Amino acid sequence: MMAERNASMAISARGLCRCFGTRAAVHDVNLELRRGEVLGFLGPNGAGKTTIMRMLTGNLTPSSGTVEICGIDLLGKPREAKACIGYLPEIPPLYRELTVNEYLRFAARLHRVHSAKIHSALAKVTQRCGLSSTGDRLIGSLSKGYQQRVGIAQAIIHDPEVIILDEPTAGLDPNQIREIRTLIRDLAAERSVILSTHILSEVDNVCDRVQIVHEGRTVLDEYMERLKQKGTNLEESFAHFTKNHATS
Numbered sequence: 105m106m107a108e109r110n111a112s113m114a115i116s117a118r119g120l121c122r123c124f125g126t127r128a129a130v131h132d133v134n135l136e137l138r139r140g141e142v143l144g145f146l147g148p149n150g151a152g153k154t155t156i157m158r159m160l161t162g163n164l165t166p167s168s169g170t171v172e173i174c175g176i177d178l179l180g181k182p183r184e185a186k187a188c189i190g191y192l193p194e195i196p197p198l199y200r201e202l203t204v205n206e207y208l209r210f211a212a213r214l215h216r217v218h219s220a221k222i223h224s225a226l227a228k229v230t231q232r233c234g235l236s237s238t239g240d241r242l243i244g245s246l247s248k249g250y251q252q253r254v255g256i257a258q259a260i261i262h263d264p265e266v267i268i269l270d271e272p273t274a275g276l277d278p279n280q281i282r283e284i285r286t287l288i289r290d291l292a293a294e295r296s297v298i299l300s301t302h303i304l305s306e307v308d309n310v311c312d313r314v315q316i317v318h319e320g321r322t323v324l325d326e327y328m329e330r331l332k333q334k335g336t337n338l339e340e341s342f343a344h345f346t347k348n349h350a351t352s
């Protein structure tokens with residue numbers, strides 16, 4: 105019964121803790137992402153969002169706690185679990201001296217896309233991310249908005265069911281933000297998404313549910329619909345739940 109319930113979850117993380125030295129950066133966090141859902145993941149700087157996302161994507165081992173991706177135990181079967189997840193870190197892992205296509209072919213191999221399928225995977229993501237005419241450009245010569253598209257393309261090249269985007273619109277101009285937001289909304293139509301952002305209107309526009317962390321703990325986990333029904337303003341909730349903000 106339990107396994108069945110978890111398989112219906114894109115992500116199910118329980119009791120996540122992470123210490124750095126003697127300091128607990130993340131303390132007993134639960135996170136559930138239902139299939140098809142878009143979760144806005146918020147918190148002040150230093151709250152622990154990136155640390156949690158790194159644990160959810162298998163890039164950082166939890167001090168304790170469990171993570172299941174589409175019902176697969178991430179620590180027990182990392183290869184299978186990671187095949188279901190795509191991750192855009194806060195600083196996209198781009199190689200500026202490669203062309204877009206070279207880099208995405210490399211990313212496909214890292215994600216263990218079968219060599220016979222790399223060509224079609226590349227065609228699909230470049231089309232999806234609006235990169236069809238920039239395949240031969242050096243990544244270093246692209247605008248920040250286009251570099252972010254490449255970052256998103258590498259996160260979905262293996263066609264994962266779940267994607268985690270860490271501040272995908274940070275540092276972009278308003279037009280680029282709109283374009284990336286449209287892309288995220290398109291992706292969200294067919295995948296489960298965690299979107300970390302400091303832009304609250306982005307959460308209002310794109311997300312089904314919001315989870316706020318503060319000082320390594322969850323302080324709010326609620327459906328956007330419920331917040332709207334209650335007439336709750338997200339900005340005020342954020343301020344209320346993250347009072348006494350004092351992190352390094």
Ligand SMILES: Nc1ncnc2c1ncn2[C@@H]1O[C@H](COP(=O)(O)OP(=O)(O)OP(=O)(O)O)[C@@H](O)[C@H]1O
Binds near residue numbers: 151152153154352
């Ligand atoms: N590798 C590390 N070694 C020591 N401390 C760390 C390490 N990584 C993160 N921390 C600490 O853990 C806490 C949480 O950091 P984290 O980067 O997860 O926060 P965040 O919510 O993602 O912040 P931001 O919004 O600024 O990205 C911070 O106090 C940070 O200094």
